[in-house]
Amino acid sequence: MPVNEALSQYSDWSYTTAVAVYVLAMVFFLIEQAFGRKGRGAAERTRAPQLVGAAVSPGESSKITSEPAFEVLPDEPGPPRGPRSRAERFGRMGVALTVLAVLFHIAALVLRGLATSRVPWGNMYEYIMVVCLIAVVAWLAVLRRSPVRHLSAFVLLPVVILMFVGGTMLYAVAAPLQPALQSYWLVIHVAAAAASSGVFLIPGVASMLYLVRSRHENNPAKFARFGSKLPSLDVLDRIAYRTTVFAFPVFTFGVICGAVWAEAAWGRFWGWDPKEIVAFVAWVVYAAYLHSRATAGWRGTRAATINVIGFAVTVFNLFFVNLVTAGLHSYAGVG
Template identity: 35%
Template sequence: MNIAAATNQNLADISNVLIYSAMAVYALAFFAHVGEWVFGSRSRVATTSAALTPGQAAGADAPAVTVTVKQRGGGTAVLERPKVVTRTPGGGREVPDGPGAAGGDEQGDVYGRVAVSLTVLAFVLHAGGVLTRALSVERAPWGNMYEFSTTFSMVAVASYLGFLVAGKNVRWMGLPLITTVLLDLGLAVSVLYTDSDQLVPALDSYWLWIHVSLAIACGALFYLGAVATVLYLFRDRYEAKLADPSGPQPGSFAHSVLARLPAASSLDKFAYRVNAAVFPFWTFTIVAGAIWAESAWGRYWGWDPKEVWSFITWVAYACYLHARATAGWKGRKAAYLAIAAFLCFLFNYYGVNIFVDGLHSYSGT
């Protein structure tokens, strides 16, 4: 136990400097991502529009894919077949991922490389700020809302970079991720900031490392799933407009941006897989919190506001996964459920801690 340990103010000050430095580099990464989306790969944006042309879906006037085949005895034969757009068993459009660096087929885009490099540098500074904050008080760096927020955004960026290292092309997530990370850190340093200090007795437990770290990790991954879901809604509407030439068509700006996203089906699948993978860990987070509550307060469950909204979040994600698995809800209906579930998590994260009095009020600002 470290209740009596002194605070190392020098390390606390270094932590603050590192967090502000990370924000500055994240801002540069933000502008680099904007450059990637605005200037990168404009010459290939029409690929998605062509792929969604109804005539091509029927195989009518689709551009040919040329295949050269070697024949016995020498010589070659040229075979051509139309490029078609297939449909999923549920009737959805099965289209290729969008072109450009954000879509996955322009690996050499200079803006994207710069953006990712700056994100890595900012993450290193960010992680250093979280680590030195922990060292300044010799405890887990999530004892209040400021520390929770800085760690939360750090884990979100780490998850994003982890997908990139694993070979997953998720650069399309870079711009919304960095934007929200800057907003989160700005709120943390301006509204939620708390001086580095020791824990209140109720938090001084090894369960802090288990329960709260799991909550942070689950929330960061739920956030990535929510980003994919929101982008799916935009991309799906964009594809629907292109598939219906008699209706209103996307504007030039919307076309140049949304064409670089992965296909709507890819975004929907990514969001579902992330949420499904995280849900068991969120379940264990609630169970771990109940065990800690029994140790700290003598009861497993007391309908404290934090407990209630954690359970509501669990129910919301359970409904989303159940609807996908049994009722066959895919697409926009499932997306609305997923967004509602993440909004429940956000209210549990901000609203309950800041605006609602309860046993968890000590972790507020």
């Protein structure tokens, strides 16, 4: 079917507007992070339940095996605290701007699909658009259940970078799907891969912040300005763990669907293609992370390091394997 050029142009405009609004929201979140007391207050509130009735040092918070849910720590607990600070108002405006950017983001994706009369994830540009949308929506869901709004800039930063790279160096004009991709497995396999990759961005960022917070507690003088405004180790660990638990089954489903599609298209489930190998390595890393948490009780720096490695492998698979190596997935940059 012919491409609707008008809808394609509207999609591009919506995409550019979404990036601009994300950048503005990130600035507002940075203002809250830099000048607000919310970060320090959130860290103290989330650490307080662990210290009642026990002499536990801050550095040991990650070793506590109890499971106080961070959901019970709303963004504004207890009675009214008086007028919000200016930095807090900037943070709330940042959330509003993020929601607005998500609406433009969704519009860009939907218009792209309508313009081409197909699912809008048939090339790297569209795939990155979906991954970033899922990441931001997942983060907004986290914000409803945990007082970590001031960390939003650290999540939006990789999103903005990915969307900038996708909209410039990886941009592709709207066009019908290549014959090799004209399969219902594109809807299932690539959608699962994009959804899991987007959600995996959240535990990747949370685990990196966990390592920074851990260094702060071990050396308060060196990391006092930044580390003290991060939530407690337990909260960061829970965000990383629970989002990974959510994303891992979706990722596993995507890998299985990819194998089934490979058998239907190429006559084999596994062919040592670079994309297949790196995807399997990422699956093993995340499986090791969840297994270590469930059996060995790793909730500290070692678990966070494994999660960061998994995120690094996912990013490597997204860019290097798709754009540099030659393989059966090179024709589309997705899969």
